[in-house]
Amino acid sequence: MSEQPRLFEDLSVELFHLIFEYLTPHDLFLAFNNLNQRFTSILAQQPLFIPNNRHMNLNLYFNYLTSIIPNHISQIIYLHLSERRAPHAVDLFLSTVPLEASNWSALKAVTIEDVPFYALEALLDDNSLLSNVHFLSIDIGVDRYHHSEYHIYDFNVVLPVLEYLPELRSLGIRMHTHINDNYSINFNRYCPAMIVHQNLHTLMIHECSKELLVLMLNDAHLSQLYRLHVSLECTHEGLAIEPSCPTPLKLTSVPKLRHINIKIMVGLAWVLAYFEEIQRHSQLEHLKISGHTRFTLNSNFPRVSALKQWLTLNKSKEFTFQMKLLVDATHDATEIRKLVVTEYNKAIGIKKTTYYRSINLNYSASNNTYKNNKDPRVELFDDELINEYVVKMEIMEMDYIDDELLEYLQLIPRWHCLRKIILESDYPYVTEKLGENIPLLLHIAQRAPYFREFYIEANLNLGRILSSNVQLGILLMSQLEIFYFTAKDSNCSLGNLVEIVDILFTHSSASSIVLKQLTLNVDGHPSSWLTIDHLFVHIGKILDRFPALIHFTLFCQHDTESQDNTYNLSKLAPEWYARLLFSRPHLIDSLEYRYKTYSLDIWL
DSSP, X not given: OOOOOOOGGGSOHHHHHHHHTTSOXXXXXXXXXXXXXXXXXXXXXXXXXXXXXXXXXXHHHHHIIIIIHHHHGGGEEEEEEEOTTOTTHHHHHXXXXXXXXXXXXXXXEEEEEXXXXXXXXXXXXXXXXXXXXSEEEEEXXXXXXXXXXXXXXXXXXXXXXXXXXXXXXEEEEEEOOOOOTTHHHHHHHHOOOOOOOSSOOEEEXXXXXXXXXXXHHGGGTTTTOOEEEEEEOOOSGGGGSOOOOOOOOOTTTSTTOOEEEEEESSOHHHHHHHTHXXXXXXXXXXXXXXXXXXXXXXXXXXXXXXXXXXXXXXXXXXXXXXXXXXXXXXXXXXXXXXHHHHHHHHHTXXXXXXXXXXXXXXXXXXXXXXXXXXXXXXXXXXXXXXXXXXXXXXXXXXXXXXXXXXXXXXXXXXXXXXXXXXXXXXXXXXXXXXXXXXXXXXXXXXXXXXXXXXXEEEOHHHHHHHHTXXXXXXXXXXXXXXXXXXXXXXXXXXXXXXXXXXXXXXXXXXXGOOOOEEEEEEOSOGGGTOOHHHHHHHHHHHHHHOTTOOEEEEEESSOOOOTTXXXXXXXXXXXXXXXXXXXXXXGGGSOEEEEETTEEEXXX
């Protein structure tokens, strides 16, 4: 007699824990809470990952703050806290949720994104929820809403984090470093002493000074460091100045360092000199150098023979090296650039070249080979590689795409990972060729099942051509979750962009629209359009058109700094909000907003 098939509820506890990891906490509790005693017991032991609140609507976020987090706080192992396009989210979190470390006994990983400066200070308190985390990521980059509050140097952010959080194993910080001509003087004067951190094995910093990097790596401050990923910053004037040769990093300072990924703006010779001792002792397994360099008459850029000599210092057969640098030159150094780039191209097997804007090289110690790391068959534009597994693609409207590449793109049956497409146009006039690449855009989008983000930077003429394409409109309505339109050379109003967006999303039923985030960047001067009536009418159209919308952002490209200016979002936004609530009182508990003189963020 055949055995009866097992029921879902008869699976082992261990298997349920694995399955439940794929569900967000609100979906998990909605489906299984109070189902029976066994599931109640399993849920009480389930590790919870609190997802990015930026992807939640406001009501769902309130549910997390008032119910899910307080009732299951000891089960939470990951927390993502963001104010990116989510006005006042951190204030709500700090005022609602208990912050003491004793409540967060399971918390091991946290992502903090675009939070106010005071909030980061509160979260770094001695007894806060971050006290015992092992993995921390902080994003306060230059393109974030609160970045202007961080008028401090890189060492004022990185060193306190390392000091206050001794249990960290991995730290990633994305910030904007204020590098100026006085930075070195201020670093020596104001940089605090660095503590020895006993646990950190991975460090990632976007925009870091060479001074801070040297301080952290020297003197065994990070003796457990295994993986380093850093982008070095310098002043604009410093792009043409080679930094002085450093004292090499001692092997005893970073005995476990194996992987380095470093992005430079200048100073390849500095990087090679600084890491020479650990290279000589065959410690590194992988080194990647990317970024930019500028040739001058006094350039100290390593020639091929010098780089080969440095690479072969490492006797390990496991060592690999990648270098991808964009290069330019001052007017008097163009011949030097051509000479050096030609020399590197010959080393990787390119005998002839007319392209002197990049150096790309791969080296593998296992077979002592040097090769080009670019595939010219799939190079869409100067430095962007296109293949069927790309996540992001940029298409320049009015750019000629040769027949060989066009055939290659059209033969790809499926773009497996493509999520984001950027369409740009620099042409301000209507011509027969305007919109010529839109069929290619549609062809690619139809074969990209994970296409969710569409960014347009163009004038209204291209926008109108796009909005008239019915096939594209139907596809966007059913797939698109994030849509940006940045107007160029149009002198347009918010109403002009709303009209284009409205038409583009009218090619199917409203119930099929899944758009969650809309950003419109208006290039018309505010004096030509910015009034309370204009905001009220056209933001109202957006709210009516997109029922699933979570975030709307309006940017004015003309920043009116004067607080007394009539055409100023800081002055008009509160009046617009009062009028909106009067006409739509149901939004009083389901809408948060914030504003600057040139921007308005709405969270629904």
